[in-house]
């Protein structure tokens with residue numbers, strides 16, 4: 001029986017809160033805190049209505065407000081509520097302030113995206129790994145990157161290493177969204193963070209080194225289960241950094257994401273006209289960041305769910321040597337329906353596939369299944385109890401052994 005604080009009440013925060021509330025035997029008290037308290041109150045109301053509709057028992061739910069850029073405000077929040085763990089589903093900019101407050105107040109930590117400074121679109125784990133010793137000394141646990149990708153992608157890889165491979169040699173994480181939200185252009189999670197990620201140079205791991213590509217330079221058609229062929233683009237994604245360290249037999253590691261032509265055309269125009277800029281400009285005597293202004297006029301990812309059709313398919317395609325030294329290929333994936341996610345939580349599948357694993361990660365910690373102190377990426381823990389819960393909590397997974405992974409044909 002444990003108390004959790006969820007920071008952030010956006011698309012992902014909404015799913016985390018719904019899913020924690022569905023597991024009252026683990027999460028006996030839930031505090032939803034964000035910058036805009038009204039959103040937390042609306043979310044708490046929606047959770048109560050869902051529980052009444054389904055005839056479910058609810059944990060104690062309360063709401064609060066916090067500016068998570070301020071360690072002082074975070075500490076006041078933590079001292080008021082005394083949680084065991086904080087689930088950080090605000091923005092990557094807040095990771096370090098929340099970790100600082102956790103150390104000051106003795107609270108455990110979990111997030112779904114690694115720290116990014118506001119003024120450079122650059123993500124790497126070094127800033128958060130620098131907290132390892134302090135968390136260890138304080139006897140606290142920080143679980144990094146516990147959404148779907150990063151998150152389940154790391155757990156899938158750890159599961160493959162544990163049960164199938166003696167040496168994994170290539171890893172391709174493949175992320176397909178074959179959904180349709182009916183809007184001309186919208187991003188599926190926070191637009192600012194999403195556009196910063198996609199417009200960066202690509203990067204992949206090859207024979208012990210990072211190879212850099214121009215943004216979206218490499219692409220190939222890949223087939224996704226129950227979906228079919230989709231143009232997939234090589235991006236840099238943060239989990240590659242920890243996975244190649246934690247599984248050093250991997251010689252090549254890449255990340256692929258699907259984009260439609262319509263999306264890419266809009267993205268190109270946004271960049272060409274300067275709206276993806278993240279530096280401050282002067283407008284009417286006021287300083288604004290173009291990308292932040294763009295976020296304010298784009299559809300809110302939280303509001304996309306209602307008419308969203310289709311599904312996502314995210315997985316890992318791995319090749320290497322099996323337990324007996326034989327050549328082996330392995331594909332493990334989950335498909336998630338936007339409509340089903342919306343029916344259950346009021347959010348689309350991208351928020352759902354991120355929020356469910358974040359809840360499960362907190363559950364793993366609170367039930368003592370993931371109990372290492374220090375700062376850890378998800379693949380450093382035992383994947384088995386997490387995998388069990390994925391199926392129970394709405395993200396069933398499937399495996400295909402020794403099929404053509406398609407990824408070796410791409411040069």
Ligand code: NDP
Nearest residue numbers: 008009010011012035036068090113147148149150189190
């Ligand atoms: P949203 O923009 O929908 O929600 C962000 C929430 O954080 C909002 O409620 C916002 O408040 C709140 N917030 C922002 N700044 C602060 C602050 N300074 N103090 C307190 N609250 C703040 O984003 P998403 O829900 O789409 O994404 C949440 C996180 O999940 C992001 O970090 C994203 O990168 C990550 N993510 C991870 C994925 C994975 O698979 N690992 C996939 C998708 C997302 P307000 O309402 O006031 O703006």
